[in-house]
């Protein structure tokens with residue numbers, strides 16, 4: 001049984017993330033999406049909100065589950081008996097950061113390997129930051145996030161504008 005972990009901030013989950021989730025879920029028996037509870041990154045959405053949104057968009061994917069975690073990703077992976085870590089690559093800029101993390105993780109825990117999926121071209125520009133930037137100016141984010149979580153994302157920005 002191959003268990004994979006797809007860790008990230010998912011602040012919020014985008015169509016680019018969902019694409020990686022769907023493709024990697026076909027490669028493993030079980031895929032656990034690990035939502036990093038890292039306050040130093042000052043996420044816009046609480047970890048509970050991020051987990052909830054991913055659960056909504058993955059509800060039809062039978063071998064996918066979602067959990068929050070904190071601490072080292074490799075420790076979380078080991079606790080869940082995962083041997084594969086999934087990450088997405090959009091551009092050369094991702095590569096430098098990702099290779100450093102993957103090599104560090106491998107040095108700490110050689111039994112866990114990172115696999116990289118290259119982004120589907122239509123999502124190569126897409127990031128959670130872009131979604132937040134566009135939404136904060138009232139722009140249309142329909143093309144960026146899964147339809148089922150659009151109301152949750154928009155209501156967060158409405159709440160912020162009211163403050």
Ligand code: ADP
Nearest residue numbers: 008009010011016017087088089119123126127
């Ligand atoms: P992190 O803070 O760990 O980088 P993110 O939520 O930004 O968390 O990203 C999680 C993973 O998803 C990373 O490997 C990132 O490269 C990948 N990713 C993000 N957006 C896309 C996209 N549009 N296409 C492919 N991979 C993506």
